[in-house]
Amino acid sequence: MTTEVTFGVEEEYLLLDEKSGQASPRAARVRAAADHQPGLGRHEVDDELLQALVEVATPVCSELDEIAGHLERFRRAVAEAARLAGCRMAATGGAPLSSQPVPVTRKQRYRDMRADAGRLVDEQLICGMHIHVAVPDRSAGATALGLLRPWLPVIVALGANSPFWESHDTGFASWRTVVFGRWPVSGPPPFIADGAVYEERVEALLATGVIPDRKQIYWHARLSETYPTLEVRAPDVQLDVESAVTLAGLVRALVVTALRGGRRGHRPLDPPASILDAAGWHAARHGLSADLVDPRHGTPASAADVVSALTDHVSGSLKELGDHDRVTAGLERLLDGGTGAERQRRALAQGGPEGLLDVIAPDPAGGPGR
Template sequence: MRTVGVEEELLLVAPETGEPRALSAAVLARAAHDGTNGDVFEKELHSQMLEFATHPQSKMAELAAEIVRCRKEAARHAGEIGCAVAALATSPLPVSPTVAMGRRYQWMAEQYGITSNDLVLGCHVHVSVESDDEGVGVIDQMQPWLPVLAALSANSPFWQGEDTRYSSYRSRVWQRWPSTGPTEVFGSAERYHRRVADMVATGVILDEAMVYFDARLSRQYPTVELRVADVCLHASTAALIATLARGLVETSAREWRAGRKPSGHSVSLLRLAAWRAARSGLTEELLHPATMRRLPAETVVRALLDHVGDALAETGDLERAQEGCAELLRRGNGARIQRELMARTGSLREVVAECVRHTQE
């Protein structure tokens, strides 16, 4: 059974105002001093962010429990220095991000200018693969389905105090970086690695770690890393995204082993599907991965469940995934919940305060 790990980036905010706080170094120091799971927390590009990474898990219930546990630990450490954590993919309130200290981050700030001031927070899912060849075969096969995961996770409707009219504005801001987005079919691990080496050789990116494809081979682990999701408001949604990601990797691996050709959709069409998912989330239409034509979001989500159904059934995750998707379609993803909170309270500060509470649920 394939193992799965999740990396989540959380927003540090002032409990009283909801405004982002540049206190990641202090929170990390508290976590290190505490000595309990301190090794799961890491700094990120901006000092208003705190990242954690779960351990690889083969049982999705255990992964879900670890996500909850890490969120609670992050909240505890943050609370000890007077701030809170919110699972928000962008800050609803205006923010002037602070680039963290370190040679790498300072190089990025110098190289990319104003782009490095974009404070966005994602959820990355690592799924184990047997080899680089299998991993690249998976990446080639899964591309059209990734926007569906993005729509399910969408949790960033507000930017600098305004409603963007997008469900996932984080994903649109993220596209400003030079190495992001969907990829063409590679066909082999050798071609994948050659492409990455050519990208690094341009000098536009610093190293292989800055190849930010929607799905890529991990540098550190024998995994495929899916990077399309917003950080999810609820831990249960993050666990659902991880469950669907494993099903998608397993299904794609089987297609690759069977010699099935990838969809052949151009990067241009894949980018349009990603844009549609970012704009609509689950409230309107998405592009169906097979036809690249508009259909209701519920229909496309059902298509994803059908596509990965056999793989999910074999790991005992099908019913959990079906129930999770049905709940998301009924209740709404993070973007819908944020907008409903704004409509009810009329205050982005109240939106953040409520989302702090949702983060712990």
């Protein structure tokens, strides 16, 4: 396995009214302002399903420092563009305050989704982090997907950053995971042994007529239909860049470990779908603040022990990629300082709604979340 395995990160951001903190449908204005920001190329900021959301995507990268550099410039420049458009850019997995319905972006695909799914589309004020890792081909990628699948609930727990919804504490660390799980094809992917089986599963789903196309396969991890990558979609967007970098490095190592295991014919852990669903729900509920389901045994263990098991599982790949020290230090910070969800709750308790907004939507000149 070469030590240069390319990868990239997509981040979604929520736009909030600068005074009320409610979702603000100003994506078109933010995108127009972003095109004039010195830190951004033209059209690097894209739209999303609802007009209070925008998305960015790094170029193909080889090193964590590259990922960090791109995410830092995106956040700084998009936050400034949002300020110029009269709103705030928030790095949170879900809209924390009650909001009026936000219109869908003016694309036929999005209009069709709104007509088909109604209230579910209205509630898609959620933001994820998607990590794309290069794979040699779709067959190798599908085999790797089968091998890494049992660890996805741990990624959900580590990436939890959406505790609030409609001005209430949901009691969940990742409410985004719950909201997204309402789509017909979502949650943990089924066990898939190879590329042929993957295509059979996808074609069978399309044949039902329930989803119109492959873009509505919203599993926590899937093969990209656009790039030669395995795409892990489990984490919420992160409060800060270094947490995002930690998850990106961990996921890349997890994919590299799975690719190696596939070539060597390793027998995968294959928990029943019901166990994996339960583990994912529990991870979304608690984040790192309670036990997690240990994927090796299907039994509860402390979050620290399960994260340690995952680190051990990918340790060889982390070292090979040169990411071991940075990723393990980042995981220790998440275990010691809490996920984004825990940090959001602390901010609200200490500073009220304005303190919460300062954490999830910091001033572009610098401050919390930088």
